[in-house]
Each structure stands twice: as C-alpha cells, then as structure tokens.
Amino acid sequence: MTLPLRAHRAHQTLQSDTDWSWLSQWRSQAWSTFADTPWPTRKTEDFKYTPLKSLTNTDWELPTGSAKGTGRGVEFENWPRTVLTLIDGRLTDHDELPEGVTVKLLSKASAEDRVRFEQRLEAGLADNKQLFSLVNQALLSEVVWIEIAANQQLEKPLHINQIISSGAQQRVIPVRVLVDVANSARATLVETFSSEADGPVFINPITELMLADNARLTHYHLLMEQGDVRHLGAVQAQLGAYANLNAFHMALGGVLKRKDITVYHRGSGAELNLNGVYLPRGKEHIDYHTCLEHEVPHCTSQEVFRGIIGDQAKAVFNGRIHIHKDAQKTLAQLSNKNLLTSHQAEVDTKPELEIYADDVKCAHGATISQLEQKSLFYFLARGISRPEAEVMLSFGFINELLEGLEDEPVRLLLRPVLANLFAKEDIWARHLL
Amino acid sequence: MLKIDNLTAQVEDLTILNGLSLEVKPGEVHAIMGPNGAGKSTLGNVLAGRDGYTVTGGTVEFDGKNLFDLEAEERARAGIFLAFQYPVEIPGVSNMEFLKASVDAIRTARGEEPMSSMDFIKLARAKCKEVDLPQDFLKRGVNEGFSGGEKKRNELLQMMLLEPRLCILDETDSGLDIDALQVVAKGVNDLRSPDRGIIVVTHYQRLLDFIIPDYVHVLAKGRIVKSGDKSLALELEKHGYSWIDEEVA
Numbered sequence: 001m002t003l004p005l006r007a008h009r010a011h012q013t014l015q016s017d018t019d020w021s022w023l024s025q026w027r028s029q030a031w032s033t034f035a036d037t038p039w040p041t042r043k044t045e046d047f048k049y050t051p052l053k054s055l056t057n058t059d060w061e062l063p064t065g066s067a068k069g070t071g072r073g074v075e076f077e078n079w080p081r082t083v084l085t086l087i088d089g090r091l092t093d094h095d096e097l098p099e100g101v102t103v104k105l106l107s108k109a110s111a112e113d114r115v116r117f118e119q120r121l122e123a124g125l126a127d128n129k130q131l132f133s134l135v136n137q138a139l140l141s142e143v144v145w146i147e148i149a150a151n152q153q154l155e156k157p158l159h160i161n162q163i164i165s166s167g168a169q170q171r172v173i174p175v176r177v178l179v180d181v182a183n184s185a186r187a188t189l190v191e192t193f194s195s196e197a198d199g200p201v202f203i204n205p206i207t208e209l210m211l212a213d214n215a216r217l218t219h220y221h222l223l224m225e226q227g228d229v230r231h232l233g234a235v236q237a238q239l240g241a242y243a244n245l246n247a248f249h250m251a252l253g254g255v256l257k258r259k260d261i262t263v264y265h266r267g268s269g270a271e272l273n274l275n276g277v278y279l280p281r282g283k284e285h286i287d288y289h290t291c292l293e294h295e296v297p298h299c300t301s302q303e304v305f306r307g308i309i310g311d312q313a314k315a316v317f318n319g320r321i322h323i324h325k326d327a328q329k330t331l332a333q334l335s336n337k338n339l340l341t342s343h344q345a346e347v348d349t350k351p352e353l354e355i356y357a358d359d360v361k362c363a364h365g366a367t368i369s370q371l372e373q374k375s376l377f378y379f380l381a382r383g384i385s386r387p388e389a390e391v392m393l394s395f396g397f398i399n400e401l402l403e404g405l406e407d408e409p410v411r412l413l414l415r416p417v418l419a420n421l422f423a424k425e426d427i428w429a430r431h432l433l
Numbered sequence: 434m435l436k437i438d439n440l441t442a443q444v445e446d447l448t449i450l451n452g453l454s455l456e457v458k459p460g461e462v463h464a465i466m467g468p469n470g471a472g473k474s475t476l477g478n479v480l481a482g483r484d485g486y487t488v489t490g491g492t493v494e495f496d497g498k499n500l501f502d503l504e505a506e507e508r509a510r511a512g513i514f515l516a517f518q519y520p521v522e523i524p525g526v527s528n529m530e531f532l533k534a535s536v537d538a539i540r541t542a543r544g545e546e547p548m549s550s551m552d553f554i555k556l557a558r559a560k561c562k563e564v565d566l567p568q569d570f571l572k573r574g575v576n577e578g579f580s581g582g583e584k585k586r587n588e589l590l591q592m593m594l595l596e597p598r599l600c601i602l603d604e605t606d607s608g609l610d611i612d613a614l615q616v617v618a619k620g621v622n623d624l625r626s627p628d629r630g631i632i633v634v635t636h637y638q639r640l641l642d643f644i645i646p647d648y649v650h651v652l653a654k655g656r657i658v659k660s661g662d663k664s665l666a667l668e669l670e671k672h673g674y675s676w677i678d679e680e681v682a
Contacts, residue, residue, distance in 0.1 A: 373484060378521040378575075381481050382535035382591065383509035383542065392534065396525025396574070403525070431534040 002039040003052070003135070007060045010172060011138055014062060022118050023106075023140075030137035033128060040131065047131075049316045049348040050287045054230055054256050058200050060172035062141060063088040073161040074192035074224060079409035081159045081190065088165050089142050089175040100152035100185070106143035106176075120145065120178065125208050125236035130260055132232040136206045139174040150182040150212075157188035157218075157407070162205070164225065169199025177207045181215040183240075188218040188407065195225035200255075205233040211243035213267055218406055219247040224417070226253035234260040239299070241267030248405060249276035249305075250414070251286045252421065258287040265292070265299040265327070274303040277398050279421060280313035287316035292334075294327040297357075301332040306401060308394055308422070309338065309345040320352040321364065327357045334364040339371065339397050341390070341422075388428040395419055395432050434459050434630050435480075435599055440491035441655070442479050449475040451655030452491070457599065457630040464633045464641055464666060467652035468674040473634045474518055476652070477603040481515035482508050495599070510542035512598030516588040516605050523575035528587070531575045532557055532594060539595050560593045563623075565616050581608035589620040599630045606640040618643030638670035651677050 011031050018024050040047035070087055084094040084103065091105060109117050121143070126133045148154065160177060179189055189209075195201060203225070211217055223231055231254055237245055251257045257280075263272055278286040292301045307315045319334045338347045351364040371393050379389030398418055402411050416433050423429035435457040442450040449472045457463055467473050479486045480493065482505030493500040495511060503511060523531070537547040548556070554571075561568050564586040576584050585605050592600055602621065606614055621631065621644050633644055641649070641663060649665040650657045651674075659665065659677060669677070 372521075375521050375523055377483050377505065378517070378523070379531075379534075380505040381483075381509055381515055381517075382531070382595070383506055383538035384534050385506055385538065388534060388538075392526050392530065393523070396523055399525035400574075431530050431537070 003055050004035045004039070006056060006058060007135070007139065007172060010060055010062045014139060014141060020114060022114070026121065027138050027140055030128075030134045034131070034134040034138050037131060037134070046289070049314070050256070050258055050285065052256075055202060055232075058170055058202070060202050061170060062139065063090070063168060063171045063173060070163050070165045070196055073163040073194045074222070074413070076159075076409045076413050079157070079407070081157045083159045083161055084144065086144070086160065086162045086175065088163075088168050088171065089173040091142070091144055098154055098156065100149040101154070101158070102147045104145045104147075106145070107141065117143065117145070124178070125238055125262070125264065126206060127234070127236070127262065130234055132204055132258070132260070133206060133234050136174045136176060136204050136233070139172060139204070140176060141174065143176040143178060145178040145180075147180045148182060148185045148187050150185055152182075152185045152187070154185075154187040157190050159190040159192070162191065162193045164193075164195035164197050164201050164203060164229070166196040166198060168195070168197040168201050172202040172204060174204040175206070177205065178210070179208070179217070180210045181212060181217050183212045184214040185212075186216040190220045190222070190410070192220075192222045193225050193231065195227060195229050197228065200228045201230065203229065203231045203233065205231075207233075207235045209235070209237040209245065211237065211239050211245055213240040214242045215240065216244045217246070219245065220410055221247065221249045221259075223251040223257055223259070224253065229254040230256045232256070232258045234262070236261075237263045239263065239265050239267060239270035239272065242269040243267060244271045246273045246406065247275065248401075248410070249274075249288070250278070251288070252279040252417075254284060254286075256285045259289070261288065261290040263292050263301070265294045265296060265301070268296050268298045270299045272299075272301040272303075274301065275401050275404065276305045277401055278305070278307040278315055278317075279398070279418070280307075280315050281310040281421070282313060283311070284313045285315070286313075289318045289320075291320040292322065292332060294321070294323045294330045294332065296326060297328045297330070299327065299330055301334075303334040304401060305336045306398060307338045307347060308341060308397060309347050310341040312342070312344040314345070315347045317347070317349040317366070318352070319350070319364065320354065321362060323355040323357050323360050323362065325356040328359045330357065330360040330362070332360070332362045336366040337397075338366075338368045339394065340368060341371070341394060385428070387423075387425070388431070391419065391422045391428045392432065394422045434496055436492075436494040438492045440479070440493060441489045442475060443487045443489055444475065444485060448489070449655055450479065453652070453656045455650065455657060457632060459630055460625075460627040461648065462625065462631045462633065462644065462646045464635060464646035464649045465652050465657075466635055466638070466649060466666060466669055469636070471652045472655045473636075473652055474603055477515050477601045477634060480508075480601060481505060481513060506538070510539055514592055514595055514597035514600050516585075516592060516600065516602045518603040518605075518607065520576050520584040520588055522577050522579075524577045526575050527572055528575050529554070529557065529571040532571070532591065535591065536594050557594065560590050563593065564590045564620055566590060582610065582613035585609060585617055586613065589617055592624065593620065598628070599632070600624065601632045601634065603634050604636060605633075606635055606637065614640065615643060638666045641666045653677055
C-alpha cells in the first residue's frame with residue numbers, strides 16, 4: 001500500500017472539519033496531485049537512493065490536539081531567546097514577542113487574516129513537484145506565520161521548539177512555518193525538532209523564509225529527533241536584493257530523514273551561506289537534497305555539507321546549483337565531504353551544476369573517505385587510545401563547521417551531542433566536553 | 434634502556450633496515466646521520482610502531498621488554514616519543530584538546546591522576562613560551578596552517594609536556610631557519626637528563642653544533658656502518674657520505 005492510501009483518511013477527516021472553503025480547496029488540489037503522482041520507486045531519480053518503505057506500513061492519522069506531558073524539547077544554556085513551543089504541530093506556548101514581530105496562526109485566523117493567509121500561501125515558494133510539499137499542503141492544519149517588520153534588529157533569537165509528544169505514535173504531523181523578514185530587518189531563527197514518541201511518527205514540516213531587500217537572517221534548522229521517527233520536509237528561501245541568509249542544518253537520529261532545501265536568489269547582490277552536517281548511525285538514513293536557484297546577477301552562494309556515516313547507516317547528498325541565463329557574475333561554490341566510519345556504511349553523493357550564463361564562477365566537489373591513517377598514528381604515537389583517537393578525529397571533521405557558527409550557545413549545545421554520538425564509551429569523548 | 438639487535442625491516446617488500454644494532458643508555462644522546470634513503474626515518478617509525486613497516490628479523494628491547502609486544506600507543510605510554518619529520522595537520526581538533534588527551538593518557542599509564550584543566554592550561558602556556566610559540570597556537574587546530582618551524586616547535590612542546598624516557602627526533606632540523614634551530618636545540622638540551630635517552634636523527638651536522646651528542650653513528654644501507662664521537666660528524670661534514678661508502682667498501 002502506498003502513502004496516499006495510508007493517509008487518505010487523515011485528509012478526509014481534515015476536510016470534513018472546516019468551514020474555510022479556500023483552505024479546503026487548496027488542500028484538495030494538493031491531494032489530487034499527490035494521489036496522481038506515481039509512488040516513487042528505485043527508478044524515480046529523486047528517490048533513487050532513498051526508499052520510502054518505512055512510510056507505507058502505517059495508517060497515518062493527524063494528531064488529536066490534546067498532547068500532554070511532554071518535556072521541554074531542545075534547550076540552550078545562557079541564551080536569552082523568544083521561544084515558541086509547538087507540540088505535535090500546534091503552538092502551545094510562546095514567550096512575549098519582541099517589538100516588530102507578529103505571529104499569526106492559520107487555525108485561529110480571523111476573517112481578515114484569512115484573506116491575508118490565502119494570499120500569502122498562494123504566493124509561497126512550496127514546490128508542487130516536491131512530493132512531501134504536496135503532503136504538507138494536502139494535510140495542512142496549522143501554519144505559524146511570523147513577520148518581522150522593516151528595519152527591526154532582533155536582539156534575541158526566535159526559537160521554534162518543535163516537540164513530538166509521547167502520545168504521537170502513528171501520527172503524521174504537517175506543519176508550515178512562514179518567516180517573512182522585511183526590508184533591512186535582521187534576525188536569528190532557531191528551529192529545533194525533538195521527539196518523545198514511542199511508536200512510529202511521520203513529521204512533515206515546511207519552513208519558508210522570505211527575505212526582503214537588505215534583510216539578514218541567521219537560520220539554524222536542527223533535526224535532533226531520535227528513535228522511530230520519519231522526518232520528510234523542506235526548507236525554502238527567497239532572497240531579495242542584498243539579502244543575506246546564513247543557514248546551518250543538522251540531522252541526526254531517526255529511521256528516515258529527508259530534507260529538500262531550495263534557495264531562490266531573486267534580488268541582485270543576495271548572499272547565501274548554506275552549511276550542514278548529517279550523522280546517521282545504526283540503520284538510520286539521512287538524505288539532503290539542496291537546490292540553489294540563481295535567477296539574477298551578482299549573487300553568491302557558499303555551500304558546505306559534511307557527513308559522518310557509521311555502522312550500517314546510509315546518507316544521500318544531492319547538491320544542485322542552477323544558474324539561470326540572466327544570472328551573470330554569479331559566484332557559487334559547493335563542497336560535500338563524507339567520512340565513512342564503518343565498512344557497511346554507505347553514502348551516495350551527487351553535485352549537479354546547471355549553468356546557462358556565461359560569466360560566472362562556480363565550483364563543486366564531493367569526497368568520500370575514511371579516517372586518515374597518518375592522522376590516527378599521530379594520536380597513537382602520543383599515547384592516545386585508538387577509540388579515543390577515532391572519536392576526536394571524527395569530531396574534528398564536523399567541528400570545522402561548528403567553529404564557523406555565529407552563535408556560541410549553538411556550538412555549546414552541539415559539541416557534547418556530537419562528541420557523545422561518536423563515542424560508544426563516555427571516556428572516549430572526555431577531552432571534547 | 435633501548436637495545437636494538439640486528440634489526441631488519443621492510444616497507445612494501447623492500448628491505449630498508451638490514452641488520453641494525455644500537456644501544457642507548459639513560460643519559461646518552463646519540464646522533465644518527467646518513468644519506469637520503471639510508472633508513473633513518475624508517476628506524477624512528479619502526480620504533481614508534483607505525484603501520485606499514487614489517488619487522489623481518491632482530492630484536493628491540495625497551496627497558497627490558499620486547500618492544501614489538503607493544504602497540505604504538507602502548508609504546509608512547511611506556512615513554513617512547515617520536516618527534517615527527519612531517520607533523521600531521523588536524524583541523525577541527527584544537528591543539529589544546531590534543532595535548533591534554535595526550536598528557537592524560539601518559540599520566541594515566543604512569544598511575545598518575547589526569548591534570549585539572551586549569552593546571553594544564555597554565556603548564557601548556559608556560560611551555561609555549563619556552564618554545565617561542567604564541568599562546569593562541571593552543572586554540573588553533575593541531576598544526577593547522579603552522580609553518581614548518583612552528584610545527585617542529587609544536588613537536589618540541591609535546592615532548593616537553595610528555596617528558597618521555599626516550600626521545601627520537603626525526604630530522605627535526607629540516608626546514609628550520611637558524612633561530613628556530615636554536616630554539617629547538619635549547620629545548621632538547623633542557624630535556625637532557627641522567628634518566629632520559631635521546632636519539633637525534635639528522636642529515637646535516639648543523640644541528641649537532643647545538644646539541645652535542647655523546648655518540649655519532651653513520652647509517653648506510655640499513656645498518657650502522659661507523660660509530661664515533663662528535664668528531665665523526667665533523668668529518669662527515671667535511672668529506673660527505675661518499676667517504677663512508679669508500680671506507681665500508
């Protein structure tokens with residue numbers, strides 16, 4: 001049985017429960033496209049290395065909205081921030097919003113808001129060719145729409161703390177987060193995902209970032225759910241003129257994770273820094289598909305993704321750069337490096353350059369390697385045990401990217417998580433904590 | 434302390450060491466000189482336990498124990514220190530983390546407690562000063578972006594922190610200018626002690642102007658063909674290595 005059949009009841013239940021005809025229609029549209037799309041097989045290019053079997057043996061239902069007894073999700077030490085807590089896709093709590101920031105919810109939209117939501121969602125970036133964007137639209141029950149007014153310089157980061165509750169087994173959780181950063185505004189957005197569920201969970205989030213001219217956004221998108229979790233979603237961003245997006249992605253844990261990241265350079269002079277790490281172990285599977293759409297001239301993209309794949313885990317990285325005909329003077333670089341720490345680990349990496357402008361500078365590269373023997377020997381020759389040396393070297397491979405993070409608290413959160421991830425015994429990570 | 438007897442070793446089926454014998458007693462400084470390809474670096478690597486070298490004959494005893502019973506990290510913990518000819522760059526691991534991990538491993542092996550972070554930082558900073566490395570080198574990745582001289586000084590820094598029983602300096606003078614050479618030489622001289630052995634492997638006599646050896650050995654074709662005192666090094670400098678070839682022939 002394929003996913004459309006497994007989720008059909010969820011879609012129907014949702015549709016019977018609304019008086020908002022536009023929304024109902026919008027979801028139906030997506031549902032019919034989704035249901036008509038052939039279910040991906042090994043021959044479907046986009047999912048060639050990412051089988052979706054783990055999605056098709058559960059009848060997915062939407063959350064009932066009465067989640068209780070959850071923990072606090074992901075917390076950062078000594079980092080004052082404006083926290084918005086979402087449990088099973090519903091905003092349950094938020095700190096006082098700073099000046100210049102508004103948050104609207106689809107589920108609580110007034111008649112006036114509904115009109116704005118309709119316009120905003122229809123003008124959105126969601127790609128109808130992306131299978132899991134369609135799922136999100138077909139099952140959409142909540143949208144958290146954050147607007148940051150022009151010229152606002154947010155002192156504290158906004159933290160969207162998404163928690164999957166312990167009662168969420170067999171739930172599909174589609175959430176959409178829209179963040180609109182108006183002209184010359186500046187903000188930091190942290191999105192974290194964690195799960196307490198015991199049974200299978202299917203998280204299907206979309207984050208849409210609209211950066212107007214001269215806007216600056218630092219974005220962290222950290223998938224930290226462990227256990228029986230499938231997380232298939234997308235991050236889409238649009239950059240206006242001289243906008244700057246500095247993004248860091250991380251994925252660890254879970255049965256299956258797939259993130260499609262698309263960035264549209266739509267204003268001249270826009271700058272993108274897109275970095276990420278993925279760390280599947282055990283039998284986990286993590287897939288990042290990134291696509292940079294350079295549509296206008298004089299934009300830059302720097303993209304670095306690194307992965308460490310252990311045990312029998314599998315990773316997929318597909319990095320596409322598309323330079324449109326008018327995008328002269330584009331500067332775009334993509335690097336993807338992978339470290340395999342077990343003979344059964346696997347990675348499939350594919351950089352793709354598609355260039356239609358003739359005056360651009362583009363570079364891409366991908367490597368797959370194991371720990372270097374000469375580095376390992378250097379540790380051994382100083383008396384450090386082999387397992388500790390392996391942990392420190394693996395950590396170092398990722399730490400190069402952590403060191404580039406703007407926010408120390410994120411680094412401090414991730415350091416011990418990563419150090420302990422590589423160490424089967426605590427003592428092997430002791431010099432990294 | 435170190436007794437090498439008739440050692441033969443191969444790298445990829447090629448015999449590099451061919452019946453090498455050498456004894457180093459505590460307190461002694463031995464210089465090993467020889468032309469390129471004589472097996473100088475192989476000796477250091479075999480003693481430190483690097484993969485890829487196959488010992489095909491002979492014995493090496495270290496403090497009465499068969500050295501080849503020990504893994505590389507166990508040899509380091511027993512007190513053998515190889516200063517690398519080409520120290521490895523390890524981005525992402527800070528020099529401080531690396532040094533602390535190393536010092537803790539050695540101390541644990543000696544039955545001592547790991548140092549507190551505060552004490553260690555103090556000690557590492559003091560030693561940095563001695564080898565003339567700026568303190569921010571402790572925060573940087575291990576050898577990352579260091580110049581040749583800085584890498585060698587970092588090796589010396591490690592040696593000072595680990596206080597090994599036997600130091601093997603593998604062409605530590607190569608790539609050093611005269612100032613750096615003097616810093617390294619001073620560091621090594623400070624480490625001379627009645628219970629520590631030092632082997633200085635070098636191609637040139639120059640380093641031996643600053644580290645005066647008790648013995649000088651000439652290594653050629655995988656074995657020691659001539660031994661003497663420091664005057665041997667001067668003779669080599671004057672006549673070159675071909676003189677030895679003729680003499681041996």
